[in-house]
Each structure stands twice: as C-alpha cells, then as structure tokens.
Amino acid sequence: MGMTIAEKILAAHAGKARVTPGELITAKVDLVLGNDITAPVAIKEFERLGVETVFDRDKIALVPDHFVPNKDIKAAEQAKLVREFARQHQITHYFEVGQMGIEHCLLPEQGLVAPGELIIGADSHTCTYGALGAFATGVGSTDMAAAMATGELWFKVPESMKFIFHGEAKPWVGGKDLILHIIGDIGVDGATYMAMEFAGEGIEALSMDGRFTMCNMAIEAGGKAGIIAPDAKTLDYVKDRVNREYEIYESDQDAEYALVKEYDLADIEPLVAFPHKPENTRPISQVGDVPIDQAVIGSCTNGRMEDLRLAAKILEGRKVDPRVRLIVIPGTQAIYLQAMEEGLIKTFIEAGGVVSTPTCGPCLGGYMGILAAGERCVSTTNRNFVGRMGHPQSEVYLANPAVAAASAIAGRLASPAEILG
Amino acid sequence: MRGKAWKFRDDVNTDEIIPARYLNTSDPKELARHCMEDIDPQFMEKMSPGDIIVAGKNFGCGSSREHAPVAIKAAGVSCVIAESFARIFYRNAVNIGLPIMEAKEGAQRIREGDMIRVEPEEGKIINETTGEEYQVAPFPPFMQAIIAQGGLINYVRARVQESR
C-alpha cells in the first residue's frame, strides 16, 4: 500500500519507513511559529520547563502581527514580552515592525518554508504552507512551548482526503472560490482531523498565491493540513528564497484516501460565503441585493500580490461607492512596496480606499476597521463567525479580492463582470 | 484504569464540558465543580473518582480552550472513550495528561453503568459487565509517559533534566 504526501513527510520526520493513519508519532519539526497572541502564553509555559535555551534559534519564527503596530496597552505588553524573549534567546527570525507582515504571508516569502518540511505554528492558519508541499499545522501554545524547547512534537497521523479539480476556471474564479466550493460541499467539519490534498489541472493552473489561499482555508473545513504536491511553479517560488536542502514528496498512485472528490471547474463561479459560516456559499449570480458598509482586502488568505493586482484591475479609474469604506492591507512590507512600485496603492487611494501597514487588524475584529451593530462587510478574509469583525450583530461576507473590489464600487455584493461591463 | 461508564451523545462541545461563565478561573478544582454542567447538571454528584466518560463522535468540539480537559481530569474521570475527538481537544487532553481513547466499536456498544477497564499499553478496553473486549490502537510509550507525568510540560521538563 502506498503513502500520501502527508504520510511521507510525517514518516520522514519521525525517522520511520512508513506511518499509518491513526498512528501516534513523535517527529522533529523544521520550524516553530508563534504570534503576539499565542507566543506570550507559550513563553510562560516555556519558562516552566527549566531549560535555558531554545532548541535552535534559527528554527523559531516570532511574528507579532495580530495587534501590531500595537493597538493598545495590553497589545503593547504582549508584543514587548515576545520582543524580550526574542532578544534573550537571540531568535533569528523575529520580525519587528518595519520587517513584519502577516505571518502566513511572511514566512513563505522569507524562505522559511520549503517543500517536504514539517512546520507547526500556534495559529490555526499555519496550514497555509501546505501550498509549498510542506506539512504544516496549527497547534496550541503548550505544544509551541514544548517544541521550542525540544524541536519535536507528537502527532497523530491524519487520514487524507483528495480534492481534484478538472477543466479550466471561469473568469474571476480563483483559489478562494475553489476552497469555498469545497467547504460549501463538505461543510465546516467535513475534513476534521484530515489532511486535505488538492490536485488536478485546476490546481496546476493556480498561481502560488492562489494555492496559498486554498491551503489557508483547509482549517475552515476542520482540516489538519492542506497540501499540494510541488511542481515547477513551487520550485520556481522557492528557488531564490530557500537556500537549504529540501525533499520533494508526492503521493503514491495506490495511496489510500478516506474520500476522493472530483469537481468540474465549469460548474464553479465566484462564490460568496454568507454569515455566519464559511460553508454558507452562494454563487455571485445568486446573492441578491446585499448592501455593504465596508470592504476589506487583505489577510493571510488574500493579502498577496496577485490579490492586490486583481482588486486594482477592478478599481482602476473607478470610485468606491460613497457609503462604503474600502480598507486594503498588503500582507507584508515587500508586497506593500511592490504594490507601490506597480502603482496599485495609488489606484486604491484614488478610488477612495485606505491602505494600511501589514497587520491582521480587522480580520479577527482587532482594530483598523471594526464593524458596528447591523453593519455588513465583504471581506477577503477566512472567517465569518458571529462577531468576527466587531459587533455580534454585524455581518461578514467572504469573497475573493475581485468580488470585494467590485462590491466596494457597487455598494452591494456584485460581480467583477458587472462592474467591468 | 477502571470505573463506571457515563454515556454522552455526539458533538459534546467545550461549552457543555465547561461553560464559558466559569472561565474566569483556571484553578482545576474550581473548574471540576462545573464539569459537564450544561449537558448533565447532576454529573458531578453521580460520578465517583475513576469513572469513565463514554461519548459519540466529535467529543470536545468548539473552542480550543484547554480548560475543558482540565475540568474532566480534575473531576477524577480516569479516561474518556469516544468514537472520535475534535482535533484540538485531542491534543489538549494529551498535553494536560488526560487519558483518552478513540474506540468506535467500544463507544457504541458500552452502555451507561457498565464497569469498564482500560489497558492503554495493550490498547484494550474490557467491558467487565458484558464480558466484551474492544481493541484499539495502543498508546505509544511516549504518550503513556506524557500521561503518567501529568502532561506535556512536566514530561518535557523531566526529559530535559534527565539529559543534563
């Protein structure tokens, strides 16, 4: 019996020839990630361990991004704790304001993730890095503390599910729509415990940015990891970023899956996930008349270069509806700079939007765009739970960046095709 | 581990295990007082230390709060057997040293009140009342060690000190 890519990566890191789903293993991790919310808790646990040093100062990434630049005194204290820990232990990959970005945009960009690696992060969207053919999963702060001390952690080998996309994507359909389509199909607990493997020509055609978006939202189906086998695009992406050895894995032909789903891209149009679950998806042609107050373009789901280019294409030479606040947040400093060089920032500002320094900000209802009672936001983020972006009576509609931009112009949920005429 | 089985349905969430209104403390004893309160208010009066929770699918779904397995452990429950666990609950349970076993057949066949014995090293669940035996994946040694030490932090601390 063959193995899936997820099983192969776990086996290699556990020093075993093979692993089977359900098996509990201890495996060495290549990178341990924490942010300004989870790292402080992990640091306190770490201090209870009685170790003097971290296992490897090059293999820990600390990214204050949720409430940084500090939103209030509490946030400032948290950030300070992380900063002091980073200094004390001389953590190589600590990202201060000025270098930092949203963690899941930043780590791949900085070459901290390579194919075949095993990565844990005290953040549920750590699964994003599966786009590079790594096994990456979210864990708790206790796990992070233990891994910072020892460089290893226990894992339960997940079963795998395979999602195959056939055919060619329709205009304005991207990674966001593909993953929303899956979540709409299998539900928010449809992949609990599972590694979700994405394949088929529809995935091959996706850019790396689109693949990050897909793997990012594996957790929204309950998945432990999202994963895409590396191809030429992957290697091209890591070529100038990663300068260490790495291993390429792919699933065997006879690997076993708990479920295999095949989709035809001809059936998929841009989707919007209605409140308050990512599984409540509707095709953009069937959303009806939903006026909006705010549009957010950013986050670890859709705050990358391709996302900003798509949004700018729609916003270029147009004006945001006067009732709508458009907030654009590039995922990292490098993306910000590139967007500036390409003139995208100018486009956003001329259209009537604001552009922020990289931060999670509104995505988790932190700051920089909190909603009042009764307000609606179309957002390129990943969660539309009750109160996620502010007041419990506010609503978040999840969509791709082109739909969010088109909706900002129309003042209601709208398709890019409608705006471009 | 040996105790009486208390049965619960599918999808028991962390709010039912320990309601959010009690989260202003992280004292295990305080939390234990309210263990399972919103799904079975009498649970703490009925159960005796060593008893076993037997539940359906997706036990511990909902928030990632570590307080939930802490409350169960401090209540004196010796083991939780379920058809399946929510992923983060599973991790948290092991990390705080609460023995849990995923046993589909066992979870379905055990009835409330049955006397259950669990042998985690062998991966065996024995229903002394009916004489049935259910086989599950045994705990690997490191996981037995984590649970014996009372959780991941203690386990790592002990190992670190050993290696000095």
Ligand code: SF4
């Ligand atoms: S952008 Fe949102 S989902 Fe992503 S890491 Fe930040 S808070 Fe989490």
